[in-house]
Amino acid sequence: MTYAYEDFNIGDAVQLSAHIFTREEIVEFAQRYDPQPFHLTEEAGEASHFGGLVPSGWNTCSAMMGILVRDMFADSSSMGSPGLDNIRWLKPVRVLDKRVSKSKPDRGIVATRWEAFNQNDELVLTVDSNAPFGLRER
Numbered sequence: 327m328t329y330a331y332e333d334f335n336i337g338d339a340v341q342l343s344a345h346i347f348t349r350e351e352i353v354e355f356a357q358r359y360d361p362q363p364f365h366l367t368e369e370a371g372e373a374s375h376f377g378g379l380v381p382s383g384w385n386t387c388s389a390m391m392g393i394l395v396r397d398m399f400a401d402s403s404s405m406g407s408p409g410l411d412n413i414r415w416l417k418p419v420r421v422l423d424k425r426v427s428k429s430k431p432d433r434g435i436v437a438t439r440w441e442a443f444n445q446n447d448e449l450v451l452t453v454d455s456n457a458p459f460g461l462r463e464r
Contacts (some may be wrong), residue, residue: 331434403460
């Protein structure tokens with residue numbers, strides 16, 4: 327589906343696809359971007375408060391971004407994002423608010439909260455985002 331500003335309704339939730347982390351992916355990402363011991367080996371993970379090898383929160387965010395682009399944004403009027411707010415690594419995507427830009431009336435700003443759940447259906451990540459989308463009707 328092609329998403330434009332008009333397709334977002336406050337309160338809507340969208341179910342996106344899933345990602346399964348492999349040991350190799352976790353370690354490769356950690357070696358390159360977040361080399362904390364509990365992301366690098368099972369032994370260090372087991373010795374930590376996590377009790378096992380865990381992916382970096384940044385790895386989780388990257389996987390989530392890939393899902394968002396593939397499932398929603400690749401064929402949309404998305405104009406990128408000026409940044410993200412309130413990233414929390416805790417336990418669908420919700421539209422919190424939307425408004426047409428006052429300074430650039432050809433686009434609207436869509437406020438969303440991304441939530442990611444693990445295999446036990448526990449909330450493991452939240453991200454708040456404000457992203458511009460082109461208006462279909464302007």
